[in-house]
Amino acid sequence: MTFHRPTFRHPELPPNDAGYHRQDYEGGISTLCAGCGHDSICNAIIQACFELALPPHRIVKMSGIGCSSKSPAYFLGRSHGFNTVHGRMPSVATGANMANRDLVYLGVSGDGDTASIGMGQFMHAVRRNLDMLYIVMNNGCYGLTKGQYSATADKGSKGKKGRINELESIDLCELAIQLGAGFVARSFSGDKQQLVPLIKAGLMHKGLSFIDVISPCVTFNNNPGSTKSYHWVREHSEATNTFDLVPFQQTITTEYDGDTVQDVALHDDTVIHLHKHHDAPDITDRRQAIDNLEDHKAQDVILTGVLYINPNSADTHELLHTCERPLNSLTEDDLCPGGPALEAINAAHR
Amino acid sequence: MKPTDIEDPEYFHKVIDCQFACPAHTPVPEYIRLISEKRYTDAYMVNWVANVFPGVLGRVCDRPCEPACRRGRVEKEPVAICRLKRLCADNRDFGLVARFPVVPSEKNGKRIALIGAGPASLTVARDLMPLGYTIDLYDEQAKGGGFMRSQLPSFRLPEPVLATEVNYILDMGVQTHFNRRIESMKALLAEGHNAVFIGTGAPRGRDLSDLPGRKEANQWIHIGIDWLAGVIFGHVSSIGKRVLVIGGGNTAMDCCRTARRLGGTSVRVMVRGPRAKMKAAPWEIEDAIGEDIPIVDNHVPLEFVVEHGRLVGMRFAKVGVGSETGGEEPVFFPCDEVLLAVGQLNAFPWIEPDAGIRFDRQGLPELDPRTLQSSLPQVFFGGDAAFGPRNIITAVAHGHQAAISIDLFCRGLSPLDRPAPQVNLAGQKMGVHDWLYHNQVTATERQAMPVRTKTKTLKDRLLEVELGFDQQVGQTESLRCLNCDVQTVFRADLCIECDACVDVCPESCINFVDNGTEEELRARLRAPAENLAQSLYLAGLTPSGKIMVKDENVCLHCSLCAERCPTSAWDMQKFLYLSAQAGQL
Ligand SMILES: Cc1cc2nc3c(=O)[nH]c(=O)nc-3n(C[C@H](O)[C@H](O)[C@H](O)COP(=O)(O)OP(=O)(O)OC[C@H]3O[C@@H](n4cnc5c(N)ncnc54)[C@H](O)[C@@H]3O)c2cc1C
Ligand SMILES: Cc1ncc(C[n+]2csc(CCOP(=O)(O)OP(=O)(O)O)c2C)c(N)n1
Ligand code: SF4
Ligand code: SF4
Ligand code: SF4
Ligand SMILES: [Mg+2]
Numbered sequence: 035m036t037f038h039r040p041t042f043r044h045p046e047l048p049p050n051d052a053g054y055h056r057q058d059y060e061g062g063i064s065t066l067c068a069g070c071g072h073d074s075i076c077n078a079i080i081q082a083c084f085e086l087a088l089p090p091h092r093i094v095k096m097s098g099i100g101c102s103s104k105s106p107a108y109f110l111g112r113s114h115g116f117n118t119v120h121g122r123m124p125s126v127a128t129g130a131n132m133a134n135r136d137l138v139y140l141g142v143s144g145d146g147d148t149a150s151i152g153m154g155q156f157m158h159a160v161r162r163n164l165d166m167l168y169i170v171m172n173n174g175c176y177g178l179t180k181g182q183y184s185a186t187a188d189k190g191s192k193g194k195k196g197r198i199n200e201l202e203s204i205d206l207c208e209l210a211i212q213l214g215a216g217f218v219a220r221s222f223s224g225d226k227q228q229l230v231p232l233i234k235a236g237l238m239h240k241g242l243s244f245i246d247v248i249s250p251c252v253t254f255n256n257n258p259g260s261t262k263s264y265h266w267v268r269e270h271s272e273a274t275n276t277f278d279l280v281p282f283q284q285t286i287t288t289e290y291d292g293d294t295v296q297d298v299a300l301h302d303d304t305v306i307h308l309h310k311h312h313d314a315p316d317i318t319d320r321r322q323a324i325d326n327l328e329d330h331k332a333q334d335v336i337l338t339g340v341l342y343i344n345p346n347s348a349d350t351h352e353l354l355h356t357c358e359r360p361l362n363s364l365t366e367d368d369l370c371p372g373g374p375a376l377e378a379i380n381a382a383h384r
Numbered sequence: 385m386k387p388t389d390i391e392d393p394e395y396f397h398k399v400i401d402c403q404f405a406c407p408a409h410t411p412v413p414e415y416i417r418l419i420s421e422k423r424y425t426d427a428y429m430v431n432w433v434a435n436v437f438p439g440v441l442g443r444v445c446d447r448p449c450e451p452a453c454r455r456g457r458v459e460k461e462p463v464a465i466c467r468l469k470r471l472c473a474d475n476r477d478f479g480l481v482a483r484f485p486v487v488p489s490e491k492n493g494k495r496i497a498l499i500g501a502g503p504a505s506l507t508v509a510r511d512l513m514p515l516g517y518t519i520d521l522y523d524e525q526a527k528g529g530g531f532m533r534s535q536l537p538s539f540r541l542p543e544p545v546l547a548t549e550v551n552y553i554l555d556m557g558v559q560t561h562f563n564r565r566i567e568s569m570k571a572l573l574a575e576g577h578n579a580v581f582i583g584t585g586a587p588r589g590r591d592l593s594d595l596p597g598r599k600e601a602n603q604w605i606h607i608g609i610d611w612l613a614g615v616i617f618g619h620v621s622s623i624g625k626r627v628l629v630i631g632g633g634n635t636a637m638d639c640c641r642t643a644r645r646l647g648g649t650s651v652r653v654m655v656r657g658p659r660a661k662m663k664a665a666p667w668e669i670e671d672a673i674g675e676d677i678p679i680v681d682n683h684v685p686l687e688f689v690v691e692h693g694r695l696v697g698m699r700f701a702k703v704g705v706g707s708e709t710g711g712e713e714p715v716f717f718p719c720d721e722v723l724l725a726v727g728q729l730n731a732f733p734w735i736e737p738d739a740g741i742r743f744d745r746q747g748l749p750e751l752d753p754r755t756l757q758s759s760l761p762q763v764f765f766g767g768d769a770a771f772g773p774r775n776i777i778t779a780v781a782h783g784h785q786a787a788i789s790i791d792l793f794c795r796g797l798s799p800l801d802r803p804a805p806q807v808n809l810a811g812q813k814m815g816v817h818d819w820l821y822h823n824q825v826t827a828t829e830r831q832a833m834p835v836r837t838k839t840k841t842l843k844d845r846l847l848e849v850e851l852g853f854d855q856q857v858g859q860t861e862s863l864r865c866l867n868c869d870v871q872t873v874f875r876a877d878l879c880i881e882c883d884a885c886v887d888v889c890p891e892s893c894i895n896f897v898d899n900g901t902e903e904e905l906r907a908r909l910r911a912p913a914e915n916l917a918q919s920l921y922l923a924g925l926t927p928s929g930k931i932m933v934k935d936e937n938v939c940l941h942c943s944l945c946a947e948r949c950p951t952s953a954w955d956m957q958k959f960l961y962l963s964a965q966a967g968q969l
Contacts, residue, residue: 039888039890039944040827040890040940040942040944041825041827041890042458042459042825042826042827042890042891042938042940043890043891043892044892044893044911044938045457045938046457046910046911046912046914064888064948067946067950068816068949069880069882069884069948069949069950069951070882070884070945071882073883073884073887073888073948074882074883074884074887077883077886077887136544139580166925223883224881224882224883249883252880252882252950254929257438264881264882265879265880265927268881268927268928328621341588345967354950
């Protein structure tokens with residue numbers, strides 16, 4: 035019986051710039067079904083945090099309920115975490131972010147957790163443009179409760195027992211673009227080459243970054259006829275673009291044939307270099323981004339990659355004009371500055 | 385790069401680092417697993433079949449397996465393979481002789497002469513007796529064992545341990561001719577044996593005859609191997625207080641430690657080159673230092689200094705790194721006696737030049753390295769006599785190969801048509817997380833060997849220093865083994881490319897990538913595959929046209945890849961590889 039992962043790691047793997055080894059970003063051994071897409075996403079998160087050299091104790095992982103939402107147990111074992119009730123991750127994340135804006139917030143949710151019970155919570159977190167990376171591990175079903183269709187299951191997709199989903203599906207990326215998320219992307223658990231840089235960009239971006247990651251449920255939704263199976267997704271996906279994330283203006287040159295480059299600067303000196311076909315839509319234009327998604331959907335193609343970026347996005351703190359210092363660090367003296375200060379405020383209203 | 389041919393038995397054999405490195409290819413992980421289950425007699429038999437002298441080798445083997453052991457690449461130190469062998473020998477059920485192969489009472493009519501009763505000849509005897517051969521074994525000593533008896537000090541190898549295992553073979557009905565030195569090869573050939581095996585070792589110790597003072601000081605200078613034999617056979621029972629041992633090999637280590645037991649209070653080992661280049665095994669050097677014997681390296685002997693007709697010391701040139709003769713003044717070391725352990729030579733004065741056996745310029749027989757057959761077709765060589773001094777396990781390996789050749793030769797077949805090894809792949813899966821083997825990798829470090837105190841052992845040269853592992857420690861040590869024989873076997877046609885195996889593998893061994901040349905692939909895997917001695921396992925194509933590449937280097941054989949694979953594209957299969965032995969087709 036294997037309950038523990040061996041502690042040995044490849045001796046030649048170097049630490050990252052902050053001196054951490056990849057192992058420092060790992061979590062417990064997974065109890066998800068063997069082959070679950072969620073496990074791959076967990077590993078992409080580990081890889082992204084390792085590559086960004088984020089100190090593990092500066093990261094907060096938030097989740098709701100579901101196989102996807104329990105996956106934070108399998109990564110970032112040295113970070114903070116809060117496993118909320120079903121669909122309520124966005125409110126708890128909002129509270130935490132209000133209290134300490136200095137930490138890096140990573141929300142992990144499922145398509146059920148987000149698009150059904152947590153839909154209202156999700157939409158308002160996006161409207162607030164809360165500074166976090168919100169990942170949906172999208173398997174088109176409620177994995178934890180044995181595979182019922184979720185609201186993201188495509189109309190016409192076939193379940194394990196042969197039943198067709200008759201309901202219209204919700205496209206969370208389109209919603210997120212509409213509702214003001216600053217960074218929106220879609221990816222596939224089986225494509226780490228694309229997913230890892232997307233997660234890195236999402237973590238660096240200020241404001242709400244949303245990544246919808248199609249993540250096959252091997253046990254309940256990987257059958258022929260399902261549009262969320264490994265096979266179907268591999269056959270039907272197309273990348274918008276490939277890109278390099280250049281944190282803090284380091285120079286990286288990569289060659290991509292026949293591409294044009296679009297540079298998008300994020301809040302600090304980080305830049306996303308996009309390589310795309312010259313006739314591809316501008317990803318900083320909301321309308322073009324949504325059209326692009328719909329056009330591909332009409333052709334049965336899942337568009338992946340960065341779908342939309344708002345380089346000027348302002349996050350909740352900016353919108354609310356909160357102070358620079360994390361609220362949880364304010365002392366009584368800061369909060370009750372005393373009689374003269376009150377006098378001054380009152381005077382301003384006279 | 386081409387897909388790996390896992391049907392080739394040598395591919396998975398090579399993954400079992402220890403077994404592959406063992407000259408006799410002992411199935412190491414197989415016996416270590418049996419020890420972990422406390423099945424000592426079974427473990428002993430696995431050893432006995434492959435290496436013939438488990439009790440002896442469990443103490444004094446040169447252990448080429450240990451530096452090769454994967455565990456040494458994964459953490460600090462290898463599995464104590466050799467000491468575990470001793471554990472199963474110590475704890476075996478002595479009724480095990482009932483399991484030995486039956487020797488037919490009706491002989492096959494072929495007579496084989498074996499010259500020298502060292503490990504090489506004894507192995508030939510052990511392999512050929514059950515096939516019905518009549519064996520004549522000749523040795524000038526009074527008992528069997530060769531150098532294992534005449535050279536290896538009792539504090540490392542107690543005589544009863546050796547005698548028991550030598551007798552296992554002699555008791556099969558070998559016709560022994562002890563106290564008989566073969567003086568003429570031609571005379572022996574005339575006796576009409578169907579084949580002759582020469583396992584006479586490398587019996588002559590090198591001298592430093594050109595050094596000034598050598599003749600004058602002769603009385604106080606001894607050739608190491610002759611002196612050690614003298615001690616073992618009781619002709620030598622004391623030595624002067626101050627002793628210089630010249631040489632850096634294992635003979636030097638046995639000489640200095642024996643000298644400490646015979647009255648040497650100030651014993652020094654003088655080595656020409658640097659310490660790091662010494663031939664002696666690291667553990668023997670440590671044992672010598674532990675017995676207060678300094679190793680003085682980078683000292684080249686210049687002369688024996690004789691005053692008033694007596695040896696008073698030796699002069700050495702101290703050399704710097706890289707140069708043979710330094711500019712410094714010669715250094716003088718006082719001493720009462722000197723032991724020379726500067727190498728061994730082969731000597732075949734008893735083989736007449738016109739006997740039909742050709743020798744090369746170094747005085748070694750011309751042999752086919754695979755068959756060990758000499759230029760005289762019915763004569764075969766093995767052990768130290770074949771290619772110069774090696775060690776016991778190499779002599780055993782030669783013995784097996786020579787027995788195969790002799791058997792083929794006597795049956796009128798070509799010794800070049802070697803029988804194939806016996807191999808078997810057995811699935812280990814019992815349930816989702818259940819395996820037939822102990823797949824949990826322990827983090828325990830190498831267990832220390834308990835020893836008798838120096839105050840006791842230095843007084844009695846017959847007292848064995850190492851006490852051996854007890855069963856508890858042995859079990860702990862045995863669980864450090866990574867089961868390198870339980871192979872990861874991949875089937876690309878079953879893979880759905882979920883990446884679960886890639887993600888779970890603690891050692892980042894597994895990759896799904898586009899194909900390329902081996903060199904280029906090695907550079908772009910998840911972890912650099914820089915150990916060129918270790919294979920890449922390549923299979924493919926997967927549904928999306930990728931290949932699977934696994935770097936075998938630091939795989940823990942932990943089974944996690946197979947446990948996390950939803951389609952059983954990975955499977956754990958135990959690969960048993962048994963080298964061919966005489967009588968097999
Ligand atoms: C001091 C010392 C310590 C060693 N320690 C180790 C160790 O710890 N571990 C290890 O693995 N190896 C060790 N070795 C090496 C090992 O002993 C030999 O490699 C091994 O014994 C060789 O085996 P063999 O079968 O070739 O012949 P040997 O063991 O050398 O036996 C040859 C036999 O042939 C006999 N013989 C020779 N000529 C004739 C003749 N004309 N007629 C009849 N009989 C003859 C000799 O008397 C001898 O008994 C050591 C060697 C020395 C010298
Ligand atoms: C308030 C509440 N309602 C219903 C449930 C039952 N429930 C548990 S998980 C789940 C759906 C999870 O689906 P999803 O978020 O897609 O996660 P997955 O398991 O597919 O990764 C539901 C409905 C619950 N735990 N709590
Ligand atoms: S870990 Fe075990 S099987 Fe692997 S090389 Fe070492 S002893 Fe042999
Ligand atoms: S057995 Fe599989 S998971 Fe374990 S180290 Fe080897 S390749 Fe990796
Ligand atoms: S776990 Fe199995 S199916 Fe998944 S990628 Fe590995 S071998 Fe293929
Ligand atoms: Mg789901």
